[in-house]
Amino acid sequence: MPSSEALEVLEHYNYKLLDSKGNVVDEKEMEGLIEYYYVDENGEEHVVSPFERTTVLHIPEENWVPSTVVDEFVITSVYELYAEKKVDIVKLWQEAEKRLKEDTVGVTTYSHGRGFTQYYAFLVPVAREGKFVWLLKLTDTKVRLQHLMPIPAEVKIPVKAPTLETLPPIQLIVASSRKKKAKTS
Numbered sequence: 001m002p003s004s005e006a007l008e009v010l011e012h013y014n015y016k017l018l019d020s021k022g023n024v025v026d027e028k029e030m031e032g033l034i035e036y037y038y039v040d041e042n043g044e045e046h047v048v049s050p051f052e053r054t055t056v057l058h059i060p061e062e063n064w065v066p067s068t069v070v071d072e073f074v075i076t077s078v079y080e081l082y083a084e085k086k087v088d089i090v091k092l093w094q095e096a097e098k099r100l101k102e103d104t105v106g107v108t109t110y111s112h113g114r115g116f117t118q119y120y121a122f123l124v125p126v127a128r129e130g131k132f133v134w135l136l137k138l139t140d141t142k143v144r145l146q147h148l149m150p151i152p153a154e155v156k157i158p159v160k161a162p163t164l165e166t167l168p169p170i171q172l173i174v175a176s177s178r179k180k181k182a183k184t185s
Contacts, residue, residue, distance in 0.1 A: 050113070
């Protein structure tokens with residue numbers, strides 16, 4: 001393969017599968033024969049395979065965490081999860097209602113499949129205007145807080161309770177009424 005073709009492939013972030021003679025091979029035809037390798041820090045090669053597409057989100061009870069945990073991550077994608085069958089909608093609502101009361105979200109992993117990227121997935125129930133939906137929030141990045149400031153010590157400022165001496169004087173306004181003169185005719 002000429003190096004100009006290799007450079008062009010790299011510049012456009014695409015890849016081509018080549019055989020030992022430099023011919024382009026259709027990846028689908030070779031699916032069972034392709035091997036991917038991972039080189040560890042010791043320089044040893046290990047055969048690896050891409051992640052399969054996640055089809056079921058299984059979240060054990062210990063993976064339901066306070067909803068504030070989501071704030072520690074940069075969310076890269078959000079998907080709505082919903083059902084069409086009434087029986088499934090009822091089950092999803094029962095679970096959503098339970099998690100909303102507990103203010104918890106589910107944590108698991110997720111992959112779109114056929115690749116080497118896997119995400120942390122947060123399963124978040126949302127209820128608005130008498131309706132609900134589950135959100136699947138994906139992330140692979142944790143927030144790095146670089147400018148945390150110390151919490152100042154609580155300073156108590158003495159406040160004087162008002163006393164009779166410090167209250168403003170009360171003024172009394174005396175209004176007298178005039179007697180009306182009797183009319184003489």
